[in-house]
Amino acid sequence: MKSDVPSGAPAPPPAAPPSSSASFANVRDRSVAELEGDIVAALRAAQPACPLDQPGPDGTPAIPSLQAVWVLSQVGAAVGTAKLVSLSRVDKEELRTIRGVARLVHRTIHAPAGAVAS
Amino acid sequence: MSHAITRSTISDAWFASLERCHAAPGGRVVHLVTTVEQPGSEIAEVREVLAKALADEGAQSIDTVSETIFPASTYPDPGVTWSPGRTEDEQRLDAAAEALYSSYVDMLPLLLTADGNRRGTYFSRMVTWPGKERGGVNQLQLRVDRLRSEHRNGHRTNNTLDIDVAADATDDEPLRGVQVYAADDKRTRSFPCLTHVDLTLYAGRLHAVAVYRHQYLIDKAYGNLVGLSRLMEFLCQQSGFALGELVVHATMADDQRSSYGRKVSDLVDAAGKALASSGVSSS
Numbered sequence: 001m002k003s004d005v006p007s008g009a010p011a012p013p014p015a016a017p018p019s020s021s022a023s024f025a026n027v028r029d030r031s032v033a034e035l036e037g038d039i040v041a042a043l044r045a046a047q048p049a050c051p052l053d054q055p056g057p058d059g060t061p062a063i064p065s066l067q068a069v070w071v072l073s074q075v076g077a078a079v080g081t082a083k084l085v086s087l088s089r090v091d092k093e094e095l096r097t098i099r100g101v102a103r104l105v106h107r108t109i110h111a112p113a114g115a116v117a118s
Numbered sequence: 119m120s121h122a123i124t125r126s127t128i129s130d131a132w133f134a135s136l137e138r139c140h141a142a143p144g145g146r147v148v149h150l151v152t153t154v155e156q157p158g159s160e161i162a163e164v165r166e167v168l169a170k171a172l173a174d175e176g177a178q179s180i181d182t183v184s185e186t187i188f189p190a191s192t193y194p195d196p197g198v199t200w201s202p203g204r205t206e207d208e209q210r211l212d213a214a215a216e217a218l219y220s221s222y223v224d225m226l227p228l229l230l231t232a233d234g235n236r237r238g239t240y241f242s243r244m245v246t247w248p249g250k251e252r253g254g255v256n257q258l259q260l261r262v263d264r265l266r267s268e269h270r271n272g273h274r275t276n277n278t279l280d281i282d283v284a285a286d287a288t289d290d291e292p293l294r295g296v297q298v299y300a301a302d303d304k305r306t307r308s309f310p311c312l313t314h315v316d317l318t319l320y321a322g323r324l325h326a327v328a329v330y331r332h333q334y335l336i337d338k339a340y341g342n343l344v345g346l347s348r349l350m351e352f353l354c355q356q357s358g359f360a361l362g363e364l365v366v367h368a369t370m371a372d373d374q375r376s377s378y379g380r381k382v383s384d385l386v387d388a389a390g391k392a393l394a395s396s397g398v399s400s401s
Contacts, residue, residue, distance in 0.1 A: 087232035
């Protein structure tokens with residue numbers, strides 16, 4: 001993280017700007033499997049520090065729960081709601097892998113109107 | 119009676135603190151002051167013992183706890199350290215910091231829906247005080263700006279700074295520390311345990327003291343040390359100062375035997391063995 005030696009290497013590209021909610025513009029039409037791909041792509045584009053190399057119990061990448069929250073915030077922005085879910089009602093196991101988040105998003109997006117996401 | 123512990127790494131400092139507390143009547147001690155000489159350094163074997171214990175209980179992971187203080191997974195570390203006059207590096211560091219702040223503030227409405235977060239999170243109070251919505255005071259950036267100013271002016275020690283226990287986020291002296299709770303908060307439940315992070319620049323090193331009202335030594339303490347270390351590393355990277363010591367002052371330290379029962383003893387034994395096998399002496 002720290003370096004006090006000037007580097008002679010070419011500067012890497014600047015940090016990618018935060019992903020716009022356009023990554024999830026068609027979220028309502030996506031299957032869980034497709035959402036898994038969308039989520040990975042969004043994280044790679046906008047959250048380069050998010051580790052994606054460790055498999056979770058379900059075989060998909062394990063992610064920090066805070067990154068799961070970031071994904072939910074981006075999906076929420078795409079569908080016009082800042083609070084896509086109530087985290088107090090979410091099974092925290094669903095926030096630990098790509099598939100868990102994808103399933104939560106899919107279930108929430110397709111929940112009957114007025115139903116509380118859980 | 120106060121207790122002072124000084125160790126090199128997060129892991130042996132945490133273990134020594136838990137061991138001391140566990141040996142005390144009722145598993146609690148008043149004024150446990152733990153110093154980590156090398157913030158950020160860990161002993162993997164000890165971390166793994168605790169991580170397993172937390173997972174077995176369904177508790178928050180070490181990293182989840184640490185990210186409540188510093189969300190490292192959302193910080194796109196540019197891999198350079200600030201230095202006066204290096205404009206391109208400064209731009210990269212500023213962009214990375216801005217990405218960190220904006221990502222977190224974007225998530226804030228959602229984060230507030232989690233239990234215990236209704237009034238904000240530790241990090242939200244640091245970057246958008248008072249912490250419930252965007253547009254508040256970014257205490258962290260104020261500290262970065264002030265530290266850079268000190269660095270440009272060749273100041274390696276500022277012993278004229280008073281360490282204000284209840285620093286106001288809008289104070290004219292932004293280097294007094296980081297306020298993480300409101301003095302007018304009248305809650306008697308779900309009160310934030312971390313109340314203040316104080317910063318001291320001395321001989322070119324940045325030191326920190328974190329004050330906790332009630333420190334849960336199994337569920338929170340290790341993750342807190344990791345998070346505080348990462349916060350210090352961020353400030354040092356952004357300002358070019360060297361990393362100093364981290365001190366955590368727990369006004370009440372708790373071994374959580376009321377929740378974990380005999381498992382506390384098992385954890386102390388296992389962690390002690392892991393520490394011993396690592397070759398690091400806990401003394």
